[in-house]
Amino acid sequence: MSSEPSNPSPKGSSSLSAIDHTLHQQWTNWGGNQSATPAYTVRPRTEQEVIDTVRFAIREGYPVRALGAGHSFTPVVQTGGVLIDMAHVSAVTGTDPAKRRVRALGGTAIREFGPPLWEAGLSLANQGDVDHQSIAGALSTGTHGSGIHFGSFSSTLRWARILNGHGEVVEVTEKDVRELRAAQVALGTLGILLEVELEVVPRYYLQEKITYPTFEETRANWATDIAENRHYSFLWCPHPDSGALYELPTPPGESMVNRSYTKRYNEVDVTDEGAEVSTAKGARRDRAYRIYPGGFGIPFHELEYYVDSRHALEAVEAMQDLMRTRHPEQEYPLEVRWVKRDEGLLSPFQDRDTTVLSVSGAPGANYWPYLLDVDNLLREYKARAHWGKIHFLTRDRVAELYPDFDQFVAVRREFDPNGVFLNDHTRALVA
Template identity: 30%
Template sequence: MAQEFRNWSGSISCTPATIAAPKSVKQLRTVVTRAASRGATVRPVGSGHSSTPIFSTADVLLSLDKLTGMTEVDAEAGWAKVLPGTGLRDLGEQLAQHGLAMENLGDVDYQSIAGAVSTGTHGSGITLGNLSSTVLGGLLVNGRGVEMPFGLDAGVPREDLDADQLLRAVQVSLGSLGVLTSLTLRVEEAHHLHRLNWITHIDWVLENYAELVSTNRSMDFYWYPRSDLAQVRTLNKPGDEPELTPRGEPYSELKKDVTGPNYEIIPNDRMLRFEEMEYMLPFDPELTAFRYVRERVKSAHRAEVGWRVLVRTIAPDHAMLSNTEAEYRRGAPSMTIALLQNNTLPFQRYFDDVEPLFWRFEGRPHWGKKHRLKGPELAALYPQWDSFQAIRKTLDPEAVYMNDYLRELFGEEM
């Protein structure tokens, strides 16, 4: 009997003919080759945190939940090999046992590493890249069911695939090149972070934003539309904290002051589920785009917005489909603006109304969050778009890993 699969927020569901959860790469390859032989499709899924139908399929939904753990580590060289279904929280604990840590993490830690990497998940910090930028190599099962290496794991590259291009394609691939079976990640020495969360008025943030970004290892803020207050979060290694805080400012209150391992301190606890739209924009210390968003929300959506707007920064990288890819940004960092709305409240009118503001500022959408862009618009935003599509068709010539949503994204509607 077919079983429904629903994403984390509850807004997207599908009823695959089969939900496969292989315990080995051999079993995984069998799933793929059998599906390909009968003209079926396969979509890998992680924790289901994506707010888009990226996982949706009526054929085979492939869970990687049984392929977890760290298989090899070289602390001196600064890398670790990880299986694709490993949760970010578990990965943090496993790396800590070897005195190592990820460079940065996202807002939550209940995602799998393969899902987080494949959609360009990120944290905040103008010198810190997204999780995909830490991928040095690995293995994937392509559309023919063949496990193939990439990046550092490739050894002697194939003549028909440029090694550097293949790595940059896999780093953010939306699961369209194949199923990741191993990831070799760049890691660093384990470290503690000191986290401060301040409530203050948004005007203080606007006045001091450039200094906050440049003097903190990681800084982000939430703006609360109904109160016009903001929650500023800074993360620094103990002893490296700058002096600038909103202490003594009107409305200011210290809400959190904690220190601990980075994998425990960075993520937030998310008891409430939500829908989200997020765009990556050129970094602007004046927060011009945010000011437009703020005015639009206050004038048209304040009564219906139950949650907040999140602003973060990310260093540039070189993945072909990364929304912080350096060539399009001319080597500059990015800032992100995310609209969050409780999943029990209406979100479509709100998101649809604000989204064109992001387009005005050369925004590129987060692959795992709500947006309306499709193939032609997206192709114009990614200088390496055609190169990625060529690699995709080489690795998956029969489109085993495609679904209707990806065809829309890539401009290949049937």
């Protein structure tokens, strides 16, 4: 690990007058369930402006949080101090086809990776349901797609330049095993991810296959579907209107109750893109980065818990039972996905192949009794949780669920001993 020699002292920073910023501007997240009014909202255009902003904050005693695309449902962005909107610190800065690597600035949206990677013969190995998130935001919360053979974005992080709580730029390489594993999922608490390097794969095309099986059919093909599809996931519908809440195209005139909107994406050879790419509904064939992102235009508030895949079917059936018997008023589907194990100190997928269970509540509704019941139920399965989606984990629970929790806290304290990058939410969890 090395620090950059160029003026690491925060004392050299001046005021924010040269950097685009506003005072006391309210911020609200995508879901509309989190907001804050920071003293300063700063929109840097360059890495140097990010550095100057953090050094200003350190000198003046303000806490700092970075903002990606605001797609988290938890209070991970909020601050009353300095909010750094990273939207304009964004570019794919290099590709290395031989090493299968890509570098990008922290604010780069996931959707910006597709075309330059493709040009270099490369692709991201997997993606989630949308591609609006910034890469640093996605890494900071352990964002993932589905597919038991593929890890989260965080599992692909191989190098990073981080602006820490001393106001220094630190380079973390593959040789810095402990720091890299801490940086893979850090909730923004090590500092600002200025630039990151991800491991990628040779570019590939995907063939989509959408089906609507009953749950009995889903259960009958459980192990094969998980193992034999590159990407397999389903959204089980408890209610006739479930599909519409996530804008899922479902078969007209047929009830979706106890059936699932099921996605299978597999690699396919395409030799003549002009002739072979297909936009057929439910059977698209295209470059991978064009297949992954779905819709999700209507806001919802999502909870997401993670169980060891070996207990997944039992956990899914327990969730269905809870939804049918105790919360029949809840209409959102139960989304089920898979993520390969990884090594991040705070990664929810650390050391266990994972099945992802997500449910949502409607904005404006009192969904708390439901979500608390989900928490109680999945606690029995030693469930971890998505850091960016609603959860009820406390520091004690986190320490119990993450064997390397103390190691993460130690690294965090080295990077940011004065807690410049903490807010109330993260202080309670990982200070």
